[in-house]
Amino acid sequence: MVNFHCIAEGCSNDSRKKHNAVKYPDMILNGCIVDFHVLPSVIKNPKLRKLWLSQIRREGFNPDPNCHWHALCSRHFIEGRPTKENAVPTLFAYNNYKTGTPRDTKNSTLRPIEQLILTTQPANIVTVSQLPKVPRQKKYIPDIPVISYIEKPSLDHTYCTSTEQKCQRYETDNNQLRKQVKLLQVELLATKEENKVLNEKFNNTDELLKDKLVEKLTKSNSNVKCFLGLPRPLIKWPSKEKIKKHMPLSFRRKYPNTRVIIDATEFYVQRPRNPTAQSKTWSNYKSKNTFKTLVGITPNGAFSFISDLWTGNISDRSITERSGFIDLIEKGDHVMADRGF
Helix, strand or coil, X not given: CCCCEECCCCCCCEHHHHHHCCCCHHHEECCEECCEEECCCCCCCHHHHHHXXXXXXXXXXXXXXXXXXXXXXXXXXXXXXXXXXXXXXXXCHHHCCCCCCCCCCCCCCCCHHHHHHHHCCXXXXXXXXXXXXXXXXXXXXXXXXXXXXXXCCCCCCHHHCCHHHHHHHHHHHHHHHHHHHHHHHHHHHHHHHHHHHHHHHHHCHHXXXXXXXXXXXXXXXXXXXXXXXXXXXXXXXXXXXXXXXXXXXXXXXXXXXXXXXXXXXXXXXXXXXXXXXXXXXXXXXCCEEEEEEEEEECCCCCEXXXXXXXXXXXXXXXXXXXXXXXXXXXXXXXEECCCXX
């Protein structure tokens, strides 16, 4: 909603004062609240716009044509609004909100009353001394009644709503609060159940320590390696010369370039209580919770590679790619494996 402020100099009327006309008596004109009239358009009526601005007499005031909130209040128009006879505002502070009367000049014609006085005989003329003396009376200034402006309540503000509307609003707020209270009660019950379970765990220290140990062991592959894996320095990757030197005769005849024979092996573990650890250690092949590792042996049966421990849900091929085994293979090496790879 656009708020209008009278642009006339010395006038402080504002559309926001309508709701408190008793405090601002200038907002009342002829028993009604003043209205605001926007400046004429530059495109539709430029001449009338110039006349309005010239009557306002504000130096350096050139309002933007695209702004439509520059307005004058009803106090500056003779009829309280612009009409065809009085389209230009003429009542301002510089003329005390009064219209000027045309002054008579030497060339002006006599008025009818003046002609009557001049044509009347001298005997019928009454002088000032012949008039009866009347005692001077004090000027009577009547009290200006305070007019309260009553406007139809608007729904834009809460203080204008009726009693029924307020009751409906309060009932709606009450229903919403009841729903929130029910949700809080449900959350409170759930919190109490969680606290009960936690108290039971804290009272049973052994079970708590077991859960923490299993959770820490199965949290990541690095943890599994740290607690259950074999250290790498015990297993050495032999060179080609040593493998050929100790290679059995059957391999020399049929598979002379064999460097290593690999396979993945699994072993069972106790099922963790943590659901995440259960899903990670579950093996579809064994249908149980397991740990898995990649094992490599030389043609004569010696261990040459053992990977870190991995959870049972990982595939053999994924362990082979991520365990660092491929980095040990050189050009021309043959690797034996089953079809699972």
